[in-house]
Amino acid sequence: AQSVSQHNHHVILSEAASLELGCNYSYGGTVNLFWYVQYPGQHLQLLLKYFSGDPLVKGIKGFEAEFIKSKFSFNLRKPSVQWSDTAEYFCAVNDYKLSFGAGTTVTVRA
Amino acid sequence: DARVTQTPRHKVTEMGQEVTMRCQPILGHNTVFWYRQTMMQGLELLAYFRNRAPLDDSGMPKDRFSAEMPDATLATLKIQPSEPRDSAVYFCASGSMSSYNSPLHFGNGTRLTVT
Numbered sequence: 001a002q003s004v005s006q007h008n009h010h011v012i013l014s015e016a017a018s019l020e021l022g023c024n025y026s027y028g029g030t031v032n033l034f035w036y037v038q039y040p041g042q043h044l045q046l047l048l049k050y051f052s053g054d055p056l057v058k059g060i061k062g063f064e065a066e067f068i069k070s071k072f073s074f075n076l077r078k079p080s081v082q083w084s085d086t087a088e089y090f091c092a093v094n095d096y097k098l099s100f101g102a103g104t105t106v107t108v109r110a
Numbered sequence: 111d112a113r114v115t116q117t118p119r120h121k122v123t124e125m126g127q128e129v130t131m132r133c134q135p136i137l138g139h140n141t142v143f144w145y146r147q148t149m150m151q152g153l154e155l156l157a158y159f160r161n162r163a164p165l166d167d168s169g170m171p172k173d174r175f176s177a178e179m180p181d182a183t184l185a186t187l188k189i190q191p192s193e194p195r196d197s198a199v200y201f202c203a204s205g206s207m208s209s210y211n212s213p214l215h216f217g218n219g220t221r222l223t224v225t
Contacts, residue, residue: 034213043201043216090153097166098143098203098214100153 004093006101014109015083021076021104023091032094033074035065038103039087047089050074061085083110112136116202116217124225128190131220133202134183142185143214144170144177145201153201159185192224 007022025031035047048059055067065076074091086108091101115134123129135142144156157167157177167177174193179185189196199221203214 036216043218044203044214045216046213049213097155097158099155100145102152 004091004099004101006091006104008104009102010105010107012107012109013081016080017108019076019078019081019085019106021089021091021106023074023076023101024072025074025091025093026072029095033065033067034092034094034098035059035063035074035076036090036092036100037087038090044090047076081106081108083108112215114202114204114215114217116200116220118220119218120221120223122223122225123192125193126191127224128188129192129196129222129224131187131200131202131222133185133187133204133217135185135202135204136215137183139204139206139215141205141214142179143203143205144185144187145203146198147201147219148198156187156200189222192222194224197222197224 003026005024033050036044037047038044047063048057048065050057050067058064063076063078065074067074086106088103088105090103092098114136117132121129140161142159146154146156154169156170158165159179162179162182174189176188185202187200199219201216201219203216205214206212
């Protein structure tokens, strides 16, 4: 079974700063990778997903992620964050079930 | 816009009482997951169903938790008897995972408080 490791527990940054959240997964063959976002008090929503093809994946709200197979990584990026990006972000890997990382809380200061 | 519906949204109960949480997956989805979210443990997978059959409930305390899908439109998670450590937000998610690459759609969760 896959396992997922997220590097940062809590990230605090100012509006317009760039964001990068690290995610590593354990090797287990073909991987399907996801980033989900959970805004305060809400349920999880899909940001983006990678199955195959172009390793640079673009999602909603200006987010993108890069799959680097050699590093078993799927890092999430956004060039310029907004206050509304304050949320918890989860990396997830799917073999037969969706396994989530511990999550990274992102706080964007206005 | 199809959604996963969970009821109740909030539940406060006393220790020892039975708690039943319900989930209506998106019509046509053949997989249902139950997750528990706490500050300390993050998101934990409790149970996983495909085509109404339980495939994995290894994350669920068997002595007090049970999960069922009586039909394709209803999944239930029951705790009997409940304990304060069960206080958490319980999320149901559904998907169409014939090839494991479809994303899950999450419900709004049931916030359970056991006093």
